[in-house]
Amino acid sequence: MYFMICEINFDGIVGPSHNYAGLSLGNLAATKNAGEVSYPRAAALQGLEKMRSNLGLGLAQGFLLPLPRPNTGWLAAMGADDTMDSRLVAAAWSASSMWTANAATVSPAADTADGRCHLTPANLITMPHRGMEWPDTMHQLGVAFADEAHFAIHPPVPGSFGDEGAANHMRFCAGHGAAGVEVFVYGKSGGPFPARQHEQASRAVARLHGLDPARALFVEQNPAAIAAGAFHNDVVAVANERVLFTHAEAFADQRGTYATIRAAFPELEVVEVPSSAVSLDQAIRTYLFNAQLLSLPDGEMALVVPLESWESSAVRNWLETMLAGNGPIRRVIPVDVRQSMANGGGPACLRLRVVADPATIDPRFILSETKAERMERVIAAHWPEEIHTRDIGDEALARRVVSARAALLEELDLAILT
Ligand code: SUG
Numbered sequence: 001m002y003f004m005i006c007e008i009n010f011d012g013i014v015g016p017s018h019n020y021a022g023l024s025l026g027n028l029a030a031t032k033n034a035g036e037v038s039y040p041r042a043a044a045l046q047g048l049e050k051m052r053s054n055l056g057l058g059l060a061q062g063f064l065l066p067l068p069r070p071n072t073g074w075l076a077a078m079g080a081d082d083t084m085d086s087r088l089v090a091a092a093w094s095a096s097s098m099w100t101a102n103a104a105t106v107s108p109a110a111d112t113a114d115g116r117c118h119l120t121p122a123n124l125i126t127m128p129h130r131g132m133e134w135p136d137t138m139h140q141l142g143v144a145f146a147d148e149a150h151f152a153i154h155p156p157v158p159g160s161f162g163d164e165g166a167a168n169h170m171r172f173c174a175g176h177g178a179a180g181v182e183v184f185v186y187g188k189s190g191g192p193f194p195a196r197q198h199e200q201a202s203r204a205v206a207r208l209h210g211l212d213p214a215r216a217l218f219v220e221q222n223p224a225a226i227a228a229g230a231f232h233n234d235v236v237a238v239a240n241e242r243v244l245f246t247h248a249e250a251f252a253d254q255r256g257t258y259a260t261i262r263a264a265f266p267e268l269e270v271v272e273v274p275s276s277a278v279s280l281d282q283a284i285r286t287y288l289f290n291a292q293l294l295s296l297p298d299g300e301m302a303l304v305v306p307l308e309s310w311e312s313s314a315v316r317n318w319l320e321t322m323l324a325g326n327g328p329i330r331r332v333i334p335v336d337v338r339q340s341m342a343n344g345g346g347p348a349c350l351r352l353r354v355v356a357d358p359a360t361i362d363p364r365f366i367l368s369e370t371k372a373e374r375m376e377r378v379i380a381a382h383w384p385e386e387i388h389t390r391d392i393g394d395e396a397l398a399r400r401v402v403s404a405r406a407a408l409l410e411e412l413d414l415a416i417l418t
Contacts, residue, residue, distance in 0.1 A: 005109075005177035008060040008358055009292065009351040010144075010365065011051050012103070013375070014044040015066030015095035016404035019387045020343060023090060023129045026193030027344035028229040028284065034389075036342065040095070041383035043339030045376065047098070047350055050335045052372050054304070058297040060358050061367040064144070065417055066405055067097040067136040070398050074132045082393045089393045091129035093401075099345045100352035101167040101234055102130065103137050105205045108171070108355035109150065110179045113210030116152045117356050119145060120205050122165030123156035126196040131159075140417055143362060150360040154208050162194075163201035166352055167232035168221075170239035172265045176295070176355045181265040182211055185233035185251070187221045195226055197233070217260055220252035229284040234348050236283060240293035240301060242267045243328050247283045248274045269328055277318045286312045288319075290346030293329070302331035306346045310334035364414055374411055382407045 022034020055061045071092040075081055080088050097103070107118045121138045124130035134156050145151035157163050173180035184202035187195025199218060206216040221233050225247075230236045237246035244261065251257040262268045273288070283289060286309035294302050309315045310332070319332050335347055358366055382404035384397065391397050409415050 004359070005355060005357050006060050007176045007295070008062045008354050008356060008361070009054065010062040010064050010100055010354060011047060011351045012064050012098035012100035013066055013408070014040065014047045014098045014340065015069055016040050016383045016401045017069045017093045017387070018043045018095040018098070018339065019090070019093060019389060019392055021090035021094065021389055021392065023087070023094060024127055024231070024344060026226070026229065026231045029342055029344040033342045038387045039339055039385065040387060041379060041385050044379045044383050046337050046339055048372060048376055048379065050304070050337055050347060050350065051367055052369070053333065053335060054292070054294070055367055055369065055372070057294070057302065059294060062354070062361065062365045063367055064100050064103065064140055064352070064365065065409065065412070065414060066095060067133060068405065068418070069093055069095060069401060071132055082395070082398065086393070090389070091132070093392050094129040096130050097133050097137065098340065099349040101349045102165045102232070103133070103352050104141060105163070105165050105169050106352065106354050107182060107209040107211060108176070108180065110177060110355070111182060111209070111211055111215065114152070116150055117145070117354065118152045118154065118209040120154040120163070120208060121156045122163045123159050123201070124164060125159045126162045126164070126194050143416060144365040146362060147360050150356065157201045157204040161198040161201035161204065162196050163198065163205065164196045164232055167234040167349065168197040168202070170233070170237065170244070172239055172244070172261060172268060173241055174267065175241065179215070181215045181217065181261065182206065183217045183219060183239070183261060185219055185221050187226050188223060191223050191227045193226055193231065196231060215264055217264060219257045219260060222249050222252050225249055225280060228280045231344070234290055235287065236289050238289055238291055238293045238348055241295055243269050243271060243293065243301065245271045245289065245291070245293055245303070245329065246273070247278070247280060247289055248272050249280045271322070271327055271329060273318060278314050282312060282314055286315050287341060287346035288315050290348040292347050292351065296331070300330040301328055302333055303329050304333045304335055304347045306341055307334045307336050307338065308341055364412055375408065378408045378411045
């Protein structure tokens with residue numbers, strides 16, 4: 001058999017109930033935009049365009065489908081229904097599974113004791129609207145990565161410890177197929193906003209995945225970054241192969257973190273953005289670090305950034321200076337994911353990285369240009385154009401949301417996810 005191990009980004013398709021209910025304390029974009037009108041169709045098309053752009057770069061691209069919403073089972077378990085407390089109803093309607101960086105933590109086969117790729121769905125317990133995602137996520141991962149010779153899927157870690165998945169996980173390696181050093185970033189509670197990733201959850205995932213303890217590192221996120229609105233590490237840092245692209249205030253002990261990683265992975269190359277060039281607040285407002293740092297087929301690295309960062313003069317200046325220099329990141333590709341950004345989700349939040357041979361994955365979850373066109377047609381025909389928060393809970397809208405998702409599942413031959 002011919003194996004071609006590569007990184008595949010699985011983007012979350014933005015679901016038809018996408019709305020701005022302001023459910024995530026500590027996520028400044030989401031709370032600022034609470035009550036705004038959302039545009040689910042435009043949101044899903046923006047996400048699709050981003051995937052197509054990456055596909056056009058010659059990269060493997062996968063996707064995960066929106067979870068069933070409104071989540072009537074969850075409301076029933078709460079003894080509630082669509083007419084009750086609006087926060088509960090809004091939680092059941094959230095399209096938050098689009099941010100697949102929080103779907104699971106993934107350890108590629110090269111890093112694990114049994115030579116399989118391990119996935120642990122995140123329990124996401126800190127936020128009620130997110131804590132309900134994992135059962136359906138786990139089911140979907142089970143379909144996409146059903147081949148047990150190559151994949152192991154664990155249940156989430158116990159709900160005593162919050163886990164937010166790959167958004168707090170970085171991997172360093174010489175090439176995606178080579179053995180890596182995995183870095184888990186956790187937060188400590190005590191600040192004004194919740195620290196969503198618990199150290200014990202990270203340690204459990206590393207053990208369950210069978211990582212070599214010498215190649216699994218645990219570092220603390222800077223409490224000041226969480227307090228400033230970086231509710232996940234991927235809002236202030238991103239890694240790819242030998243490169244760490246990071247804000248200077250991402251970690252509790254910035255120099256110590258570099259030294260710890262370097263001790264396990266001497267090839268580490270740090271691209272640090274100093275606070276004098278881009279302040280922590282600017283980094284969080286523009287989501288410069290919530291970028292996809294990608295290895296292109298020609299070996300160069302590209303940074304897929306949200307338009308918001310390209311439009312900020314401070315960030316753009318820094319990026320242009322970086323490109324003019326001799327650093328490892330050779331291209332910057334701005335993308336429009338504004339609908340997701342307004343809920344605090346940039347290009348990196350929208351994708352889950354899986355290093356594997358695409359031939360071992362259920363082909364229904366792999367994107368091609370013709371499939372993208374088919375998906376575009378379904379989204380354009382069925383996704384609501386706009387949702388006002390006062391309409392959350394509306395019966396007719398609920399039916400529309402359910403049938404829109406069903407139409408996409410049918411188009412993709414994935415009715416099994418119903
Ligand atoms: O969990 N927003 C998400 C954004 C997740 C971003 N993911 C990463 N950084 N990887 C969150 O805060 C807002 C939904 C609302 O308020 O309705 C929301 O859930």
